[in-house]
Amino acid sequence: MTKVLIIAEHDGSALNPSTAKCVSCAAAIDGAEIDIAVLAADTTGIAAEAAELEAVSRVLTIERAENEKPITAKLAPQIAAIAGDYSHIMGPSTTFGKDLMPHVAALLGVNQVSDIMTVENSHTFKRPVYAGNAIVTVEAPAGSTVVATVRVASWQAANGGNSATIAPLDAAAELPMHTRYVSLESAASDRPDLQTAAKVVAGGRALGSEEQFGLIYQLADALGAGVGASRAAVDAGYCPNELQVGQTGKIIAPDLYIAIGISGAIQHVTGIKDAGTIVAINKDEEAPIFEVADIGMVGDLFQILPELIDAVN
């Protein structure tokens, strides 16, 4: 029997949308019974959100002061302790899940299936390799637990409207003290979150400075879009690291992605392959970004952007 345990991602008070995408992936396995585990210091609000997700049977809450911050060294032993009944344990392939799930897999003595794009059957999945330049079908061994991360950009969020049972659980595990959370530095903004935004405006090296990168924010605000960036723009300090899109940044699937002054290196393009419409603005007509763009415009971004911002406003 297929019993899936999904590890909820949250910020201490609200559920991260990546969890609803994991639910969709789990529900793609025939006959799967789906539970969600919420590990937090206070699980109330998070568990209530998780219980609304379609196809979820139970939400299991593990409330402990040590679960206030997502420290893998503390979370993983608790997850391993409750893994026994499950055929599958899944988490999102966000930095939270990427940090946590392989550790859980090793505690259970299995390899992990990373970044599930599609489910073929309970043990067979498709996943990207080589920065998305190849897709491989993999088969996890029968008879051992499948531990996996879900490529969130490949899945729609599960619908709400459910009211799954919420039950507290005791995960007896001794937790190490050797890893301590210090702080989180986050460039808070009111803009739509890059990972879930329907529209994203992204800037590259061509923006030239932090100040001029402001043009990207202006266009994003005019469109009600989130903001992304190439690695070169982040490396140059034009914008914070959490805006990086690509193989080593965020993999996203907005309805609209506007790439401005971005050349379109494979490591960048792998992060936007699932976008609905890609628009590219670049002064070099040979730039590889045009090969994947639905709408291309060749020209100087410093001339185009002010005009475009005006037109949208």
Added chain:
Amino acid sequence: MDKIIVGLKRVVDYNVRVQVKSDGSGVETDGVKMSINPFDEIALEEALRIKESGAATEVVAVSIGTSESQQQLRTGLAMGADRAILVTVDGDIDPLSIARVFKALAEKESAGLVMLGKQAIDGDNSQVAQMLAALWGRPQATFASGVTIEGDSARVVREVDAGLETVEVDLPAVLSVDLRLNEPRYVKLPDIMKAKKKPLDEMPLADLGIEPGPVIKELQYAAPEGRQRGVTVDDVASLVAALKDKGLV
């Protein structure tokens, strides 16, 4: 801290446009340029800087692979690693077994740090560091973009989805490094000559008493669904019109 172990994986160079073999058995590697996984090179650079700061005495580069990986280890030695170990395997080996190799070596060498890339750009798995931390029972700090050694602990800045997270870990610990941690040094010709004299030990996997368990089987490789090149517009008005057409503005 005495020793730092650094993992160096031989992978298809990041500039190569990877092609799937026509029979779907893998990707074309014949005649393709191979390099150190870029993240591993950054791990090595950081280990060398830690040693140069006086916080460690020896940097040991480790690769697990066929004898061809000697090439990447020699490059690592030329960058400044003191010695190298190649654990030889016949074909591919799974992440969990690799983590077991690093655990065995970390214990044997009494390493203070094991530094790995946050992912290898071939399989893009991002698993080994986390698995090693679990098996070894030591802290992990993944996706590091800043590392400061403070006596028996390390302060690590991590690139996470929400921004920059700082954690403190007791040593020994496992770090996986991200691209913005540093810029690796260039290897100079005299260093390549010197590297030829540095020790590079080979040992078969079985010598560590490790037998790979059940693996995740790769059934079939395929090229991804491509995107088609679309239309070109000449002015902002046409761009806005095209977006309006699609209901995007």
